Amino acid sequence: MNFEQIADCQPYGLTQKEKEKILDARLLELTRHHSARCPLYRQILQSSGTDLKRDYTCTELPFLPVRLFGQLDLKSIPDQDVVKTMTSSGTTGAAVSKIYLDRKTAAAQQKALVKTVSDFTGSGRMPMIIIDCPGVIKNRAMFSARGAGILGFSVFATKKMYALDDQMRLDVKGLEQFLEENAGRRILLFGFTFLVWQYFYKELVRLKEQGITFDLSDGILIHGGGWKKLAAEAVAPDVFRSGLSDVCGLGAVHNYYGMVEQTGGIYMECEYGHLHAGIFSDIIIRHPLDFGLCETGEEGIIQAVSTIPESYPGHSILTEDVGVIEGMDDCPCGRKGKYFNVRGRLAHAQIRGCSDTYAG
Numbered sequence: 001m002n003f004e005q006i007a008d009c010q011p012y013g014l015t016q017k018e019k020e021k022i023l024d025a026r027l028l029e030l031t032r033h034h035s036a037r038c039p040l041y042r043q044i045l046q047s048s049g050t051d052l053k054r055d056y057t058c059t060e061l062p063f064l065p066v067r068l069f070g071q072l073d074l075k076s077i078p079d080q081d082v083v084k085t086m087t088s089s090g091t092t093g094a095a096v097s098k099i100y101l102d103r104k105t106a107a108a109q110q111k112a113l114v115k116t117v118s119d120f121t122g123s124g125r126m127p128m129i130i131i132d133c134p135g136v137i138k139n140r141a142m143f144s145a146r147g148a149g150i151l152g153f154s155v156f157a158t159k160k161m162y163a164l165d166d167q168m169r170l171d172v173k174g175l176e177q178f179l180e181e182n183a184g185r186r187i188l189l190f191g192f193t194f195l196v197w198q199y200f201y202k203e204l205v206r207l208k209e210q211g212i213t214f215d216l217s218d219g220i221l222i223h224g225g226g227w228k229k230l231a232a233e234a235v236a237p238d239v240f241r242s243g244l245s246d247v248c249g250l251g252a253v254h255n256y257y258g259m260v261e262q263t264g265g266i267y268m269e270c271e272y273g274h275l276h277a278g279i280f281s282d283i284i285i286r287h288p289l290d291f292g293l294c295e296t297g298e299e300g301i302i303q304a305v306s307t308i309p310e311s312y313p314g315h316s317i318l319t320e321d322v323g324v325i326e327g328m329d330d331c332p333c334g335r336k337g338k339y340f341n342v343r344g345r346l347a348h349a350q351i352r353g354c355s356d357t358y359a360g
Contacts (some may be wrong), residue, residue, distance in 0.1 A: 001022055001026055002026075006307050007115060007279075008318055012236070012276060013279075014117060016336070023307070026059045027305055027307070028055060028058075028061065031045070031052065031061055034312075034313035038287065038312070040072055041076070041344040044064070045062060050093060051322070052260040058282070058305055059293060060225065061316055062316065064313065066097070066328075068321055069127075070096050073098065074100075077312060082101065083101060083102060084100075086101065086145070086263060087145070088145055088261065092098065094207075097261055099261055099312055100311055100312050108310070109263075109264030110152065112264040113155075113264045113266065115279075116266060117156065117222065117266075117268065119268075120186050120268055121188065125157060126157065126188040127181075128153075128157035128160040128174070129160070130161065130239055130309050131189060131195055131223075132195055132200070133165055134162045134330075145225070145260040146192060149224070149225075150190070152263070153255050161174055163191075165343075168199050173208065179214060179252075185240065188219070192227055193255070196221070197233075197240060201243055205247050210308045213248070216248040216249055216250040217250070219250050223254075224256040224266070237255065254270075261317055264280065265307070266309055267283070267340075271333055272331060273341035274327075274333070274340070274341065275342065276337060277337050278335075279307065280308055281305060282338060284303040285303070285324065286300050287301075291318075294325070295326075297325070301319065301322060302318075302319045302321045302322065302324070303318050303319065315337055320341070321342055321345060324343060
């Protein structure tokens, strides 16, 4: 089954068993595709003893450690077909991932993102407040994770404004004007978690103490990345949500889990606080000692698989995140497939995240 056929399915309409049939076929197809087109990837498969003449399930196929994308140029397309290079964030001096996209994979990423997010926001476009600064997307040829996220989610906007200036200060007058112009409309807000808390929420609290308030009760916020810095401040997800509700009435708040190495195949958080794996992607939880499969409810390392990438071999990646599958096909929200939570990072793992590159 090719990507377009998968994209015709409802994002959360298949049971896990139905979905795994599609994943097994698509991931094996992608493994063979990248083996034929990426010499470095082919060498990795050969050294691991992978025999692509036999059929593998998605849990049997080899995976690449996420750090490998910062150490090797892994691409399955000629240099002249690269239209976009995406980079992960990381600590100063650390190698960042470089992800090479051609037009086909970039379009597939956008299509997957739209189908996934629309299940939570509805199909209509909305006025959009980007909780970031405009300078982050200046280089259109080489996107950071932040820039890629902003441009990806901008497809949902009828019109948009940046809530912060390039010095990361809240544009109070611009925000007031934007809300006035769009009174009565549902508004989409998007930002990376740490930036939302540090430069939006905290400033709204300060302004409220001066009698200046904003009503975002009709808004919906999608945010991701940066929980590690908030954990240092002891800001739990429920505190994050209740804080925004108290300061500006924002009640619809959805976190998401994703990575630049698999852009498009994000995992959205439902109304019950569970992250969901849709039709375009899935997670597998592995034991940290022997990489065996964990059972539902058992904590381990997150392996992320994606049906999207054809320009680089990023379809099966072992992350440095720790998580647990909480169930499948029976979330109270009604969405089928696996649902899970991320518990943190592996010990000694490099701190990296979509919003962690801005230190203030």
